[in-house]
Each structure stands twice: as C-alpha cells, then as structure tokens.
Amino acid sequence: MSKVIQRAPKAYKNADFLNSPDARAIRIISEFLEPLRRFRYQGVRDTIVFFGSARTKPMREVAAARRAIERRVRNSKKGATSLRQKLRKAEIAEKMSAYYEDAVELSRRLTRWSKHLYQENRFVVCSGGGPGIMEAANRGASLAGGKSIGLNISLPFEQSPNRYISKEFNFEFHYFFMRKFWFVYLAKAFVMFPGGYGTLDEMMEVLTLLQTNKIKKKVTLVLYGREYWEKVLSFEEMVNHGVIHRRDLRLFTFADSPKEAYDHLVRELTKNYPRETAAG
Secondary structure (H helix, E strand, C coil): CCCCCCCCCCHHHCHHHHCCHHHHHHHHHHHHHHHHHHHHHHCCCCEEEEECCCCCCCHHHHHHHHHHHHHHHHHCCCCCHHHHHHHHHHHHHHHHHHHHHHHHHHHHHHHHHHCCECCCCCCEEEECCCCCHHHHHHHHHHHCCCCEEEEEECCCCCCCCCCCCCHHHEEEECCHHHHHHHHHHCEEEEEECCCCHHHHHHHHHHHHHHHCCCCCCCCEEEEECHHHHHHHCCHHHHHHCCCCCHHHHHHCEEECCHHHHHHHHHHHHHHHCCCCCCEC
C-alpha cells in the first residue's frame, strides 16, 4: 500500500519561511504594500505629521503626581534629598506637559479645518501611534470627530498603540525605515514637538531630505517650542561653523502656541495646495 504524502504548505503560507532571514525582502515589501492598499482604499493622499516625545504626559496626570510629592516633602524630615529630586523632576514633567495639551489643541484645530474641505480624508493627522505627543495628536483629532493615523512600531518599551487612533489607520511596523517612509511619503506638513533621540532622528532626516531636494513636493515644517529647540540645538552655531548654509534656516518655522502653528500651517497648505484645500 502506497504511503499518502500530505501537501506541503504553499510558500506564501509557510510561516517558518516567512519569518526566516530568507523572506526578509517579502516582509519589507509587505510593509510598503499593505499600508499603500489601506491608504488608497480610504482615499488618504496627504497627512500632517506630528513628532515628539513618547514620555510627555497629560497635564492633569503630572500635576497630580507633583502635588502628591509636595505633600510627602512637607511631611518628611529635613534633608529628604531624594524627595526633592523627585519634586524637581515632577516640576519639569509638568512644564513639558504643556506641550501635550498644545498638541491636542493643534491637532483638534487642524482636523476641524480639514473636515470642511471638499474631499474627505485630506490632510489627516498622523503620528507614531504611541504615547506622549503621539497620543496627543491622535487625541486632538478624535476630539474634533475626525480620523487619524498611527504608524506604530514594535519596541521593547514605550511604544504601544494609543486608544485614539482610528481603527482603519492603526499600523504596526517592524522596520524603522519603512515606517519613516510612510511618515514622509504622504506628508504635506510636519510639526516637531520637543522630544529626544527619536524625535531628533526624525527631524534631522526630514531636514536633510528637504535640504538635498530629495523631497520635491512643497512641505511645511514647524518646530514647536522655540525655547526648547534653541536650548537643545543651536542652528546659528551650525551656520557659524559652516556646516549648514543660512538659507537652510528657511526650511522650518518656529511656533509657540497652537494658534500660531495653526495659522502658519493653514496659510502655507492653502498657498501650496489650493485645489486640495478648497472648502466643501
């Protein structure tokens, strides 16, 4: 009696193969094609991308934490150095939380504006999908009754999807470079809120692409929070040392309030994309 041999799984259904180094190219192209399909189906052609720290928390949350530490300081013995250090950190966190609230408000205003355009899903707010400023951006869009995008990435810490992302625009990436591609490919504007290594990496990559004309479309770039950015980076010193040209400073604009950023973004987007920003 002949032995019956079971059919082997097709290559595109073989999980062992798809998760192996040999299928890396397939995984990479999947992170291009799957988002492309979703964006086309939903009619998303342009985005406004928010970058910023994943560690920035809502003001109510950090204010409550600061008050709790203040009570402990008042009730502690003299010389409670560790508590005073915690209080100092809590005060800084509360100051940074203003950026979270501003990101919520700016996103809300931009989403409300975009909802009045003649086509749906134009200039959709997009974030990295995680907590902090990313959450604030998605939250603001949700408050305005609009949709927003979250380009999340699998990391061992900090990065889990926030609850304000629209279900149809909740993405999970493995490859940083494919996630960065989708940040830039649809973007017509970027807003850079204060952040750390990741935000600096994203900001410098966008500035480099603009400086070298690898981005040929018209893009508006706002650095939100002049005080922070001028402390962390000295663009003037870069000019003085000859590593960038003074004209490169025209690649971005500073803003210090949701209204200032909103007015600049809407003005530039309307000027650069008059058909896309026509009112409905």
